[in-house]
Amino acid sequence: MNAGTKFAVGAALIIGSVGYLMASGVKQTGQYFLTPTELSQKIAVDPSFYNVGMKVGAHVVRGSVAKDVATQTLSFQVTDGSAHYPVVFHGLPPDTFTDSVEVVVEGRLQRDGVIHATNVLAKCGSRYEAVPKA
Amino acid sequence: MTVLGNLALWLALLVGVWGALAGFVGRRQARPDLAHSARRAVFAMCGALLVAVFALEWALFQHDFNVEYVAAYTSRNLPIFYTWSALYAGQKGSLLFWATVLSVFGSLALVFTPRRHHELLPTVAGVVALVASFFISVMLFGHANPFHRLPYTPLDGSGLNPQLQNPGMVFHPPMLYLGYISITIPFAFAIAALLSKRVDADWLVAIRKWTLLSWLFLSIGICLGMWWAYVELGWGGYWAWDPVENASLLPWLTMTAFLHSVMVQEKRGMLKKWNLALIIGSWLLSIFGTFITRSGVISSVHSFTQSSVGYFFLAFLIATGIASFALYATRLPLMTAETRLESMVSREASFLFNNLLLIGIAFSVLWGTLFPILSELVQGTKVTVGPPFFNQVNVPLGLALLALTGIGPLIAWRRASLPNLRRQFAVPATAGGLTLLVLLVGGMRDFYALMAIALGGFVAATIVQEFARGARARHRQYDEAYPAALGRLIARNRRRYGGYIVHTGIVILFVAFAGMAFKTETEATLRPGESASLRSPYGHTYTFTHLGISQYDALNRQITAATLEVRRNGKPIGYLTPEKRQHVDGLGRPTFQPSTEPAIRSMLREDLYVVLGGIVDGTEQAVFRFTINPLVWWVWYGGMIVALGGLIVMWPGGAPAARRAQAGYGVRLVGDDR
Numbered sequence: 001m002n003a004g005t006k007f008a009v010g011a012a013l014i015i016g017s018v019g020y021l022m023a024s025g026v027k028q029t030g031q032y033f034l035t036p037t038e039l040s041q042k043i044a045v046d047p048s049f050y051n052v053g054m055k056v057g058a059h060v061v062r063g064s065v066a067k068d069v070a071t072q073t074l075s076f077q078v079t080d081g082s083a084h085y086p087v088v089f090h091g092l093p094p095d096t097f098t099d100s101v102e103v104v105v106e107g108r109l110q111r112d113g114v115i116h117a118t119n120v121l122a123k124c125g126s127r128y129e130a131v132p133k134a
Numbered sequence: 135m136t137v138l139g140n141l142a143l144w145l146a147l148l149v150g151v152w153g154a155l156a157g158f159v160g161r162r163q164a165r166p167d168l169a170h171s172a173r174r175a176v177f178a179m180c181g182a183l184l185v186a187v188f189a190l191e192w193a194l195f196q197h198d199f200n201v202e203y204v205a206a207y208t209s210r211n212l213p214i215f216y217t218w219s220a221l222y223a224g225q226k227g228s229l230l231f232w233a234t235v236l237s238v239f240g241s242l243a244l245v246f247t248p249r250r251h252h253e254l255l256p257t258v259a260g261v262v263a264l265v266a267s268f269f270i271s272v273m274l275f276g277h278a279n280p281f282h283r284l285p286y287t288p289l290d291g292s293g294l295n296p297q298l299q300n301p302g303m304v305f306h307p308p309m310l311y312l313g314y315i316s317i318t319i320p321f322a323f324a325i326a327a328l329l330s331k332r333v334d335a336d337w338l339v340a341i342r343k344w345t346l347l348s349w350l351f352l353s354i355g356i357c358l359g360m361w362w363a364y365v366e367l368g369w370g371g372y373w374a375w376d377p378v379e380n381a382s383l384l385p386w387l388t389m390t391a392f393l394h395s396v397m398v399q400e401k402r403g404m405l406k407k408w409n410l411a412l413i414i415g416s417w418l419l420s421i422f423g424t425f426i427t428r429s430g431v432i433s434s435v436h437s438f439t440q441s442s443v444g445y446f447f448l449a450f451l452i453a454t455g456i457a458s459f460a461l462y463a464t465r466l467p468l469m470t471a472e473t474r475l476e477s478m479v480s481r482e483a484s485f486l487f488n489n490l491l492l493i494g495i496a497f498s499v500l501w502g503t504l505f506p507i508l509s510e511l512v513q514g515t516k517v518t519v520g521p522p523f524f525n526q527v528n529v530p531l532g533l534a535l536l537a538l539t540g541i542g543p544l545i546a547w548r549r550a551s552l553p554n555l556r557r558q559f560a561v562p563a564t565a566g567g568l569t570l571l572v573l574l575v576g577g578m579r580d581f582y583a584l585m586a587i588a589l590g591g592f593v594a595a596t597i598v599q600e601f602a603r604g605a606r607a608r609h610r611q612y613d614e615a616y617p618a619a620l621g622r623l624i625a626r627n628r629r630r631y632g633g634y635i636v637h638t639g640i641v642i643l644f645v646a647f648a649g650m651a652f653k654t655e656t657e658a659t660l661r662p663g664e665s666a667s668l669r670s671p672y673g674h675t676y677t678f679t680h681l682g683i684s685q686y687d688a689l690n691r692q693i694t695a696a697t698l699e700v701r702r703n704g705k706p707i708g709y710l711t712p713e714k715r716q717h718v719d720g721l722g723r724p725t726f727q728p729s730t731e732p733a734i735r736s737m738l739r740e741d742l743y744v745v746l747g748g749i750v751d752g753t754e755q756a757v758f759r760f761t762i763n764p765l766v767w768w769v770w771y772g773g774m775i776v777a778l779g780g781l782i783v784m785w786p787g788g789a790p791a792a793r794r795a796q797a798g799y800g801v802r803l804v805g806d807d808r
Contacts (some may be wrong), residue, residue: 007479011490014534018494021527022501029523033506033516070659070752072757091657092747092759095297095368095729130772 030042031055032058036083039109049109056085056115065099074120078105085109089117096122136281139189143279146182147235149175150267157260161329169256173244176259179266180237187234190227190280192219201228203280208575209293210720211690216294219304222311223294224444226273228278231308232424233269235315236262243319243344251340257326258319272446278321289720293690295557296729302362310382312353314420316348317385321417324410325458328465333406343784345396345413346724349389356382357773366732368745370655370761372769375377375524380503381423384496388416391492398482403472405731408489410469414458419496421451426503459490477549478689481501484542491535498527533585536644539637540566541591543600545758547709561599566592586648590641597641604631628782635779642772649740649765657747661755670740670762677701678710691715696746696756710735710747711759719730741766 032054034042042049058078064097065076074089076099087105097120107117110132153175160168190203194217199205205483207220207227219510222228240262244255271280297303320341327337359379360372373379385547392412398405425447475482501508502519569591573584601620608619624631652671658668660680667677681697694714700707710733719725735742740762745755 003475003477003483005481007475007483007486010478010483010487014459016486018498018527018531021530022498024522024527025498025502026505026517026519028515029526030505030509032518033518040514045442066749069748069757072657072659072747072753092745092757095727098727 033057034079036078036085037080039085040083043109050107050111053106053118056107057102058085058105059102060097060099062099078103078115085115086113087115087117087120089120090101091119093120094122098122118124135192135196136283136744137200137585139186139193139281140279142182142186142189143230143274143281146179146186147184147267147270147274148180150263150270153179153263154260154267157256157258157263161256161260161326165417169259172259172263175496176240176244176263179263180234180241183230183237183266183270184228186281187221189277190230191218191221193281194218195728197291199291200283201280202282202284202691205284205288207291207292207294209291209690211718212291212294213299213689216299217303219298219307220294222307222398223298224280226282228311229269229273229443230277230280232311232315233266233273235312236266236269236318239316239319240266240322243322247340251336253330253332254323254337254340257329258322258549259688261322261325262318265322268446268450272443273605276443276446276486278443293717293719295390296691296715297366299717300362300366302358303363303634306355306358308355309351309358311388313348313350313352313355314385314423316344316351317389317413317417319344320348324413325461328410328461331401331465331468333410333465333469335400336401338399338409341413345392346780346784349538350387350777350784352386352389353773354777356386357770357777360773363765365732365734368732369654370732370743370745370759370763371650372768373765375499375502375521376603377503378423378427380499380524381419381426384500385416385419385423387492387496388412388419388501391489391496392416392484394492395489398664402482403773404468404482405474405486405657406471406699407466410462414462418451418455418458421447421454425451435653440684479545479550479555481542481545481547481550483794484538488535488538488542491531491538494530495531495535495545498531499524502527520751529582532644533582536589536641537608539640540589540596543634543637544596547718555620559600562592562595562621565595580648580651581646583651584772586644590645590648593637593641600634601631603736611798624782628785632779632782632784635782636776637779639772639775639777639779642768642775646765646768646772652658652764653761655759655761657757657759659750659755659757661753664761666758670758671764672739674703675760676742676760678752678758680758681709681757683749683756690719691717694746694749696749696758698733698744700742708735710742714746714748736767738767740764740801743762 026087031134032042034056036056036058037055039049043057056078058080061077065074066125068076072090072092074091074093074097075087077084077086079085087107089105089107104121105115105117106119107115107119109115119130153172156168156175158174159165159171167305193201193204197208197210199206201399203224203226204220208217212220220227222231239372240259241263244259247255247258277284305590323337323341323344326335331678356379359382363369363374364372374767389412392409395405395409395412399409425444471551475486477483502523506516506518509515540562544555544562546554566588569589573587576667578584578587601623604623605619608623609616612619614622624635654668654671656666656668658666658736662680662682665677665679667675669675676699679699679701683694683696685692685694687693692715694716695711696713697711700709700710713731713734714728715731716724716728717726730745730747733744741764743761745759745761747759
């Protein structure tokens with residue numbers, strides 16, 4: 001075998017392992033990113049969607065936020081205009097979380113119909129701009 | 135002043151378009167008058183843009199709140215330091231900053247490029263003028279004019295987002311921008327080389343310093359960004375694989391690949407196609423990064439207001455991508471390798487593998503970043519991948535790359551012999567093995583962390599061996615004292631030994647990253663007098679006692695701070711005061727949402743990182759998150775060493791030996807190049 005062929009074998013090995021790592025990474029860590037409406041449709045068709053880790057992107061329903069600082073519990077409702085889901089989260093919400101932002105909720109929808117969040121990200125399109133004067 | 139600013143922008147656009155035309159046509163028709171005119175157009179554009187920057191800064195410092203940009207990003211009570219940096223705090227200002235810096239870099243390149251590369255300069259001027267004109271037209275036609283006036287004048291501005299009011303934020307964006315922007319210069323030379331069909335090593339020599347410069351700026355910018363995220367965002371880490379972080383990492387990876395593969399072209403005349411593709415790719419990735427940041431197509435913590443500006447960038451990205459790779463394709467027959475790979479066990483083979491790994495990492499990062507879009511296109515459902523994906527893929531690849539960092543410099547060019555390998559690897563391999571043994575005996579069991587630190591030991595030993603051998607040779611040959619020999623060794627061969635210093639920094643970074651595998655964290659709600667404790671991975675216990683809450687006003691904010699006493703194994707070591715800040719405007723009304731200021735105690739072995747989560751209304755009972763982050767200090771330290779090494783490589787001048795090696799493909803074996 002000449003050096004070129006040997007190198008090709010080595011290169012194929014590297015490219016193969018990059019491909020393998022990526023494919024297995026997506027398979028093992030990929031999460032659905034759904035809107036509440038998509039989630040309700042999925043659940044209606046396939047009940048195995050309960051208790052599956054996913055991300056839900058939606059707006060927080062204005063006035064629905066209840067915070068209990070002492071137990072670090074945050075509960076609120078999310079909606080995309082048609083479907084609604086209640087969310088419960090234990091932990092410290094990000095600084096930008098208010099009842100008027102778009103959020104990405106990471107967690108699982110349980111049989112009780114509540115999304116138990118493991119992480120809440122405030123996806124604020126105008127993150128680095130001032131709050132509009134209300 | 136907005137009239138002046140607008141005039142300057144229009145003038146810059148006009149001379150920019152002229153410069154682009156004159157540059158390309160001048161080269162094509164070989165007309166020195168047009169080529170000369172293109173050069174002057176770049177200088178004129180630079181002057182006009184500097185005037186525009188001056189006009190915007192003037193408006194910022196005069197608090198001219200009738201200007202929308204000034205009202206949106208500053209306020210009367212904003213510290214001066216941040217008023218200045220508001221120039222690039224917002225989208226519109228950063229576009230102006232970008233165009234201006236590009237024109238400055240372009241002018242410098244035109245002035246300082248040595249005479250023998252002058253044939254390339256008209257095209258370089260043309261490309262710079264074209265890219266800068268694009269940025270100016272986005273401002274003028276994409277509703278992104280920083281000089282736009284409001285129909286009314288607010289009494290005060292909205293102020294700068296508190297998260298941007300941090301010293302890291304004053305330097306992080308411009309450093310990153312400087313990195314992104316300066317890639318345009320090598321790209322312009324690459325296009326010039328392709329157009330003029332001079333695709334030998336000549337253009338590479340002309341751009342060597344520029345590629346290093348943008349790599350250096352990117353490195354510093356990324357490290358500062360990590361530091362800012364760590365001290366400001368309060369989630370307790372420095373890298374989250376956020377799309378915008380990824381976007382800055384991508385060109386860094388491809389530039390790093392280029393800086394290595396370019397040596398193979400210089401020494402052996404191979405990889406010509408690959409190197410050109412890397413430069414074009416890096417530049418496209420820098421525009422891609424801007425597109426990701428500005429368009430909001432992928433949700434990110436960094437997203438500026440989602441706006442049509444992103445689509446200007448997408449269109450520009452597609453157009454320039456097609457144009458440059460079409461040109462590249464027509465020149466492929468000219469780029470044939472002058473030598474072939476002789477052995478798998480050779481310096482050039484290790485560089486090839488290093489490049490494959492870097493590009494593999496870049497590809498997986500790009501793939502993961504775009505995955506939500508790709509999966510939606512293919513399956514109709516968005517699937518996202520997060521930090522677990524990036525870590526799972528990149529930790530093994532990164533470790534393989536770290537191993538090559540040690541292996542590559544030990545192997546001879548062309549072909550390494552067995553005795554040679556034995557001589558080179560004996561000490562480093564033993565050092566790596568010993569490191570592993572010590573860690574195992576010490577009780578460490580995390581596989582990746584063990585690998586990272588053991589490989590770090592191996593690479594560090596290769597570097598020490600190289601410095602020691604070089605210094606000893608000088609000591610023998612010139613009878614220099616060891617410290618002097620070491621200093622001259624570096625000074626006489628800056629590229630090689632500066633490169634080793636960069637590698638040292640990289641080793642430190644890998645070891646520091648491995649430390650994060652042992653991060654520990656707890657949350658607690660404490661009344662004054664109560665305490666929480668946390669065991670550090672080194673075995674000692676930290677106890678945090680909540681002493682009470684204090685509230686006071688500062689310049690432009692109201693601060694709520696908790697004071698905690700910290701004890702290590704019962705012995706008091708100091709106090710930490712995490713804060714919540716509510717920023718206010720000149721009339722004392724709240725602006726923005728409250729922001730969190732973590733309290734950090736940085737030590738050599740670990741950081742204590744405390745976040746004040748909130749206060750139970752009306753009491754002094756507070757919620758805290760306590761984190762122990764091992765080895766974080768070493769991330770900043772490693773970053774500084776990388777930057778130092780980069781500076782040494784870049785430092786002007788250099789020994790005649792280094793110059794001799796620039797042009798030809800002279801092959802040196804390991805034994806004879808010191």
